[in-house]
Amino acid sequence: MEKQFQLEYTTSIFRDVQIEFVKKANCRVSAIDEQGPLVYVKVEEEKLLNDTILCVPYDVHSDRSTQELRCECNLFESSGVLCCHCLEVFHSYKVYKVPSCYVLPRWSKKIKRKHIYVKSSHDVSRSDESHVAFRGLCAHFYNVAQEFVDDDEETALLHVALEETRAKLAAHRAKKRSESMAETQTNIGSQSSNDVDVDDIQAPSKVTTKGRPKSKRLGSALEKSIKNSRRRKQKNSPPVVRPHTLQDINHCAVSSLNGPEQAGGFMSLLSSFNKKWD
Structure with missing residues (x-):
């Protein structure tokens, strides 16, 4: 039976089957109840738990006419691998070849798998052109490899062709990279020949900054008009003559008392001052 699974199953599944064959050494048939073609077998499996050996019973139902078995552990129904209890029942009845119903074709290494790159919901966001091209190339390579994988010479020729294509x-x-580099160097040379002198470089144009314009401030026009009017008055006004001090006035008064000519000169000076200020 183990040889049969080795020839049919893939390596990963065959390792799971081997685990059950090893566990079969810890199983033994304890009771058999035959009712015509139906046979009820009780199989005890020895398990080590905390340095204590426990015998766990399992009921296996068998049909002699079809050689079908069903164990209450349901390992075959859940994982597709025969349990150690069914293998022990086959061994007790000297069945050295497992029925074909227990050799599932989905675990067979001889099956030709036709599926290629099935698109999932995770690829919805990756629907760009590069991903589409990649999936197309993978599908093409897969079909070619699947067609010529059965013959060693064809496989070798395919490997050689792939290496030559690579x-x-x-x-x-x-070649494309060298051409792009040469084109880049040519463009740089043409730009350097057309460069202007440093003296021809002008300052950047003035850009108005954000914020409140100074010319539009409230009251600025009024202040400017007042300043301008003051400047005009200062330009048009005559030079300012400082008035005489108190000593000068007393001296002029005394001199006016001494002579009429001097008094007339002082009065004429005062009248001239009044006319200028008027």
């Missing part, structure tokens, strides 16, 4: 693509990428 080398051509690498050379094409290097």
Whole structure:
């Protein structure tokens, strides 16, 4: 039975089957109840728990006519692998080949799998052109590999063709990169030849800044008009003559008492001052 699973199943599933074959050494048939073609078998499995061996019973129902088994652990129904209890029942009845119903084709390594890159809900946000191109290339490669994988010579030729294609693509990428670098250097040279002198560089244009304009401040026009009027008055007004001090006035008064000529001169000076101020 183990050899049969080894030839049919993939490596990962066969390892799970081997675990059940190892556990079969701890199982033994304790009771059998036959009712025609139906057989009820009680299988005890020894389990080690805290240095104590426990015998756990399992009921296995068998049908001799179809060689079908059903264990209450339901391992085959849940994972598709026969449990150690069913294997022990087959061994007790000297069945050395498992019925085909227990060799599931989905675990077989001989099946040709046709599925390719099934789009899931996670790929909705990745619907750009590069992702679409990638999925198309993967589908093409998968179909080609699936067609020529059965023959060793064809597989070797396919490997050689893929390596040659990869080398051509690498050379094409290097050529494009060198051409782009040469074009970039040419553009830089043409720009340097057309550069202007430093003396021709002008200052940047003045840009109005954000904020309240000074010319539109409240009262600025009134202040400017007052200043302008003051300046005009200062320009048009005659030079200011400082008045005589008190000593000068007393001296003039005394001199006026001494002579009429001097008094007339002082009065004429006062009248001239009054005319200018008027």
